[in-house]
Amino acid sequence: MTTTARGAASVSNVSKTATRTLQRVIQGLATSDGAGVKLRRTLGQGQGTRLDPFLMLDEFFSDNPGDYLAGFPAHPHRGFETVTYMLDGHMQHQDHLGNVGELTSGSVQWMTAGRGIVHSEMPQQADGRMRGFQLWINLPAREKMKPAGYRDIPPSDIPVAALAGGGTVKVIAGTAEADGRQVPGPIQGLTTEPLYLDVQLPPGARYRQPVDPGHNAFIYAYEGSLAIGADGRPLKERAAGVLSPGGQVEVVAGAQGARFLLLAARPLGEPVVQYGPFVMNTVEEIEQAIADFQAGRFTQSGA
Ligand code: FE2
Secondary structure, X not given: OEEEOOOOOOOOOOOOOOEOOXXXXXXXXXXXXXXXXXXXXXXXXXXHHOEOOEEEEEEEEEOOXXXXXXXXXXXXXXXXXXXXXXXXXXXXXXXXXXXXXXXXXXXXXXXXXXXXXXEEEEEOOOOOOEEEEEEEEEOOHHHOOOOOEEEEEOHHHOOEEEOOOOXXXXXXXXXXXXXXEEXXXXXXXXXXXXXXXXXXXXXXXXXXXXXXXXXXXXXXXXXXXXXXXXXXXXXXXXXXXXXXXXXXXXXEEEEEEEEEEEEEEOOOOOOXXXXXXEXXXXXXXXXXXXXXXXXXXXXXXXX
């Protein structure tokens, strides 16, 4: 059980036109979760590798069914949101509220655990590639105990915009700018105002995206490499690059091109106390979460 408190970033001296630079690289760490699914974790390896309000980012990537077939049997969450984005493969989500969702290639599941959800995510394929991401986004204190919610977003609801310099941007949350056009994604209106983009660039292509100057932002490169900001610091495959404050993100794809996630959100500046799948503000709230789960209060009606 760990405690951290981070103040919200001061934005008074951050220019809207300042281009963000690569401040810190978090290398992916091989790990496993659920019933042994192999993962590569960047954010969330420990309390020092969170980026308020982002708690964790895992990439699962395997052509070997032995790495993923055991899936994620029933388990609880409280106090934050989980976002699963499938690039390749098929998993089925079930939860105690009665939701059943098919996570197929290109789809997103946005789950707000709120005061408690018990769910499972199980592979629906016996072979082939399973590849995707799970992101955890914190909820503000006043929303941690709101009722759980679940939304399936099929690929047809996720806009894909072509970029003038080559490549595409998929807009999962927030609003992208593609050649001066505003392209809103399906997820809008959350307190943390997340921007979640999946960008694909050909070799040498330049890409720019405005972001709120005071929001925390990072890039996860999952194929190829990038040079970030005016000083062109490199970010290689399977690493998360935490960006400095600023109103603009600017990158250039490396010689092999690049595929990456760009994530930004409003920091909460609240204490974080995490115990496995429970993320609250105080130790007492974590003890309450454990007691509530053990007493079956997550799955009772009205719970
Ligand atoms: Fe989960």
